[in-house]
Amino acid sequence: MYRYDEFDAAIVRTRVEEFRDQVERRVSGELTEEQFRPLRLMNGVYLQLHAYMLRVAVPYGELSSTQMRKLAHIARTYDKGYGHFTTRQNIQFNWPTLVDIPKILDELAEVEMHAIQTSGNCIRNVTSDPYAGVAGDEVDDPRPWAEILRQWSTFHPEFTYLPRKFKIAISGGAEDRAAVRFHDIGLRVVRGEGGDIGFRVWVGGGMGRTPRVGREVRSFVPAADLMSYLEAILRVYNLYGRRDNKYKARIKILVDELGLARFIDEVEAEWQKSRASATPLPEEEIARIRAYFAPPPLASLQDNPAELAAARKADPAFDLWIKTNVFSHKVPGYAAVTVSLKPIGGIPGDVTADQMDMIADLADRFSQGQLRATKEQNLVLPYVRQDQLAALWRALDMQNLATANRGLVSDMIACPGLDYCALANARSIPIAQEISNRFADLRRQHDIGSLSLNISGCINACGHHHVGNIGILGVDKRGEEAYQLVLGGDAGEGDAAIGQITGPGFSAEGIVDATEKAVAVYLANRRDADESFIETYRRIGMAPFKEALYDAR
């Protein structure tokens, strides 16, 4: 894992002191709310429906057990005993008081954490693949690059007041697990013709009210030029991006308005100008950062040890969990394990302080003290010995953290919605809970197979409904909560697609039935159990789903 150097530690401490002073001045009346609001947003503090909300950055989703224990302590001491993992690999606390937040930030700084770049019109916390460094299909570990991007973007003076927020994702595997084409900039680590490392770059992807699939702007940027190339993109955006209309301010709209060809020309022209004077990323610096992400000392083991096979045979529930929640590791004899934060009928992404402590202990016992947060609002233990999977499973199960549902219908993404969020039109969580209860039978879920179901409480799409195989969007229909059904979305780079609305919306009860009907249409039409929901949808199209949803009404 990355460890702070003295510069990192100093800027984080300085920022906490600055914010402490700002809070004091706000409370004393020296700062008005209008003056204070942008300052608190630069420190991850929102005012939500019921209280302040603090969003803490988990850079590229990587967490240590020590950090997790600190999050548990914060949840217990300053909040109501729980936290919420978000679709951007961050964690939110729902109930901190404003006057406590400087103390919370002090505590976070003790474990090299902060809330910088979690809100406001800056380059946000970079997101990445939760299996970075352990996935067998990796071209290169994306974390050193994500860390380089973090260092470059934090307090970058030129990019602190962008037209709008700016999100970057980076993926290093053959399969894209970071939804790179739904970010302002998406990066994939690739190898050039000579075998050297570089990046394929997409710009202008995003969700929200104007969903766009990112457009490729360069098939290869040499690694040493990453910074200067991204700077060129951001300069073009900073110059031409609209500041007059919040809804047209994202870079995706600029790409639309300029046209892709002209946008690329502008970026290339800017790059050629600045590249000459820019310092390429020094080899030694890349090597220095890379060293932080060296794998921990691992034993020399064989895949599929006898203990594992025996335990799978002895316990069908364990076997089911292995099938979904265990991801193959590049090191023989190891596995990456998903800790499901989606118990049947639970609140997606919520985790209690006691669970956090337990997960931290399990990370120490079974995973070299390391953890990852995923954009699907789960956690990952990246270094588990296969011969210890059964022991880990039993321990997780005691805390209701071993639901065998990763990638299945009840592994839903759901934003906080109207239960917490000041911008919401409708509740997301109760819908997620109802659907989860409806599909409670895990055998049935395993039979349905791979299916992403994403729920947002408003068009801002924090719940990624546009890219769910099934998406649900909460809307306000003359003062009542209503829900639109969206089908066919896909977050992965190769098949990236924005879902299409099926037709008229549904009531809260109706949307759960509609979801079940959509699944039934899939089951009735799939070629065989190997054809997933999205594959069937692509083959048969929207019509059979529409028919089932609306014709009988």
Add this chain to the structure above:
Amino acid sequence: MTTQIVTANRLHDGLVVFRVGESWTQSLSEAQTYTPEEAAALVARIEAEEKTQVVGVYAVEIDDAKVPTKGRERIRALGPTVRPDISKQVEA
């Protein structure tokens, strides 16, 4: 003729509060009721005078049972519907 209450978030802790007399309460049932004209005048006065006590002051329409008529305002007044253990939803 609609009846209203006046609500805000308390500055120092962000919690939802309701106007009663010259002060604030966290309990919806204790909230004072106003005519829309009274509420509008009160909101303006609080905005001018209580900048260090509260933020986001506004008036909310309520029904005969003194419950906000809009779903959003009901949830805001009573807490997350999915966490009865920590919210005031039982009051409703």
